[in-house]
Amino acid sequence: MYYFQLAADQGHANAQYYLGFLYSQGFSVPQNNNEAAKYYQLAADQGHANAQFNLGFLYRVGSAVPQNYSEAIKYFQLAAEQGQVEAQFNLGCMYTNGEGVAQDHNEAVKYYRLAAEQGHARAQFNLGRAYEKGRGIAQDYTKAVKYYQLAAEQGHAFAQCNLGILYGNGEGVEQDYNKAIKYYQLAANQGDYCAQYNLGLMYFNGEGVAQNYIEAEKYFRLAAEQGYDDAKYYLDIIYENGYAVRQSYNKASEYSRLPSDQGDAEALYELGNAYYFGEGVTQDYKEAAKYMQLAAKQGHDSAQVSLGLLYENGYGVDQDYSEAMKYFQLAAEQGHVIAQYHLGLLYEKGLGVGQDNSKAIEYYRLAAEEGYTKAQERLEILKDK
Numbered sequence: 001m002y003y004f005q006l007a008a009d010q011g012h013a014n015a016q017y018y019l020g021f022l023y024s025q026g027f028s029v030p031q032n033n034n035e036a037a038k039y040y041q042l043a044a045d046q047g048h049a050n051a052q053f054n055l056g057f058l059y060r061v062g063s064a065v066p067q068n069y070s071e072a073i074k075y076f077q078l079a080a081e082q083g084q085v086e087a088q089f090n091l092g093c094m095y096t097n098g099e100g101v102a103q104d105h106n107e108a109v110k111y112y113r114l115a116a117e118q119g120h121a122r123a124q125f126n127l128g129r130a131y132e133k134g135r136g137i138a139q140d141y142t143k144a145v146k147y148y149q150l151a152a153e154q155g156h157a158f159a160q161c162n163l164g165i166l167y168g169n170g171e172g173v174e175q176d177y178n179k180a181i182k183y184y185q186l187a188a189n190q191g192d193y194c195a196q197y198n199l200g201l202m203y204f205n206g207e208g209v210a211q212n213y214i215e216a217e218k219y220f221r222l223a224a225e226q227g228y229d230d231a232k233y234y235l236d237i238i239y240e241n242g243y244a245v246r247q248s249y250n251k252a253s254e255y256s257r258l259p260s261d262q263g264d265a266e267a268l269y270e271l272g273n274a275y276y277f278g279e280g281v282t283q284d285y286k287e288a289a290k291y292m293q294l295a296a297k298q299g300h301d302s303a304q305v306s307l308g309l310l311y312e313n314g315y316g317v318d319q320d321y322s323e324a325m326k327y328f329q330l331a332a333e334q335g336h337v338i339a340q341y342h343l344g345l346l347y348e349k350g351l352g353v354g355q356d357n358s359k360a361i362e363y364y365r366l367a368a369e370e371g372y373t374k375a376q377e378r379l380e381i382l383k384d385k
Contacts, residue, residue: 001028008039016043017051033064044075052079053087060090062358069100080111088115089123093369097379105136116147122369124151125159141172152183158371160187161195177208188219191302197223197231204234213243226338268295269303285316296327304331305339321352340367341375357382
């Protein structure tokens with residue numbers, strides 16, 4: 001730190017950038033975005049690409065500096081011209097959303113392509129979506145498959161899900177239910193509600209797999225837990241018609257208790273879900289909250305989200321928006337898009353925290369850039385205010 005400071009004081013751009021980074025992350029110094037912005041500015045003025053990107057991002061979200069999309073565009077542009085991949089991706093997003101510039105899908109595609117060619121997974125996903133929708137470029141399902149595939153290979157859940165949809169529909173590729181299931185499964189394993197819903201449909205209809213209502217119910221329930229209404233519709237059909245009578249519910253619940261008592265986070269989470277939905281046990285939100293709390297303390301992100309929702313709605317616990325925010329924040333830091341979305345809602349509505357549209361937009365954007373539709377919708381609404 002001492003030598004970085006000496007070098008920065010002598011005008012060394014790299015030292016100024018690293019000082020900014022240390023202040024932004026709170027490494028070796030107290031976290032201080034104002035100091036970070038100061039050193040990023042010094043380095044950016046000397047043409048340091050990463051400093052230009054980081055300064056642009058601060059302007060985009062309004063952290064330590066007043067939110068200013070025009071300044072964000074300016075610094076992203078400077079960094080992008082030097083090949084800084086995150087700047088290229090962010091420029092694409094700003095042209096997509098019309099932030100500081102007129103909405104221009106052609107320009108968005110241009111910058112997504114630059115970033116995608118450097119292996120940026122989210123840019124590859126956004127470029128694939130542009131080809132699929134014909135947005136800013138001629139519709140081309142084959143190229144959509146190409147870019148979704150590149151992103152999917154890097155573990156991008158939304159790309160995996162969309163690739164499953166294209167294989168299921170035979171768009172851009174020969175229809176192949178087995179491959180559709182493969183990609184849905186990869187995305188579902190990461191908690192993608194759309195993939196969970198589509199896997200449920202495959203099992204419900206017996207497409208690519210033997211018809212299996214138990215498996216269908218499992219995946220519909222996972223999607224429904226994230227608020228996906230279409231999944232709730234199919235769950236109603238399954239339960240009303242008795243398609244998935246689980247003879248082993250009570251035994252499964254008893255089995256879940258064993259590792260739960262030993263502190264297994266996943267088992268605690270599943271037991272919390274059992275109480276929440278009344279599966280094999282009497283529905284009891286207080287018991288659900290109890291087990292979600294135990295799992296959340298171990299860092300289980302889905303349990304943290306579920307606990308946040310319980311506090312947000314006052315189910316089984318006293319309604320407490322501050323507690324809801326606490327657990328959403330923990331999950332959001334692990335990249336959980338549902339948590340990011342709900343943080344955006346709390347900031348937008350001023351629940352448990354001072355009303356702050358800039359912070360709401362920041363969290364909505366994190367979720368939206370991962371393809372979360374509800375967050376994209378809230379971003380559009382806030383932009384019009």
